[in-house]
Amino acid sequence: MNPGILYALCAYTVWGLFPLYFHRLVGVPALEVVMHRTVWSLVFLLGLLVALRRWAWLGGVLRQPRVLGAFALSALLLSANWLVYIWAVQSQHVVDASLGYFILPLVNVAFGTVFLRERPRPGQWLAVGVAAIGVLVLTVQAGHLPWIGLALALTFGFYGLLRKVATLGALEGLALETMLLAPVAAALLGYGAWHGQGVLVQGDATAIAWLLVAGPLTAIPLLLFAAGARRIPLATLGILQYISPSLQFLCGVWAFHEPFDRARLAGFVLVWAALGVYSLESGWARWKIETK
DSSP states (O other): OOHHHHHHHHHHHHHHTHHHHHHTTTTSOHHHHHHHHHHHHHHHHHHHHHHHTOOHHHHHHHTOHHHHHHHHHHHHHHHHHHHHHHHHHHTTOHHHHHHHHHHHHHHHHHHHHHHSOOOOOHHHHHHHHHHHHHHHHHHHHHTSOOHHHHHHHHHHHHHHHHHHTOSSOHHHHHHHHHHHHHHHHHHHHHHHHHTTOSHHHHSOHHHHHHHHTHHHHHHHHHHHHHHHHTTSOHHHHHHHTTHHHHHHHHIIIIISOOOOOHHHHHHHHHHHHHHHHHHHHHHHHHHHHHTO
């Protein structure tokens, strides 16, 4: 097996099983989980940077206010995505969260058109249109927009857009984002502990241990993904990315027994059909390029 496929497969599998991890922290408020995730991710990433001796980039970045501003915005988008996702898992909305990552590739197509002046092919427009109909069906069925899925897709879509044009790699970029967020998160955690609140004061050793694991669980899949993306074609990566929301969906339906009736199934079938069109069209386009 191409090692790139193995790296990407591991990354998407870990992301897909995240609901099982965050479900263990159901007694901890989502915002507090995000703050712990930020702090312990920074600790883990700093350890990696020290071990790899990759500090040269930091001095240059600190002298570029525009770059710092862009990463501050991406850090806010990432933390918002984490907050919505963790809240969704804790509130028994894992299926709704999986919808966000199913439609994310199609959101990326739309963003590429609007912000990067890319020209989607007719098949890609067809996929976006079918997915939009699926979201409309889910809206009519529920009586409101599927805001959890849309919030996750839009925040991560904008985050990916910013990272696409960023000057730093995966490790350095995530390290900078957590550096910008961690002081605020640590201050809030310290304030809560000072007033006798939060897991650090009221929680048991098991809960604290689960929170400490958030650091490597955040960084390792991202690094595996980056390693895989460098070794395999984008078309292959695009197919593998559906592993993550598929596993999340299965966790919601089978592990957490979330309701999933025929009306919701109709909306999801349209979204899955859109992804099928998108994948087939992308594969066909790549095949034509390679056979020229």
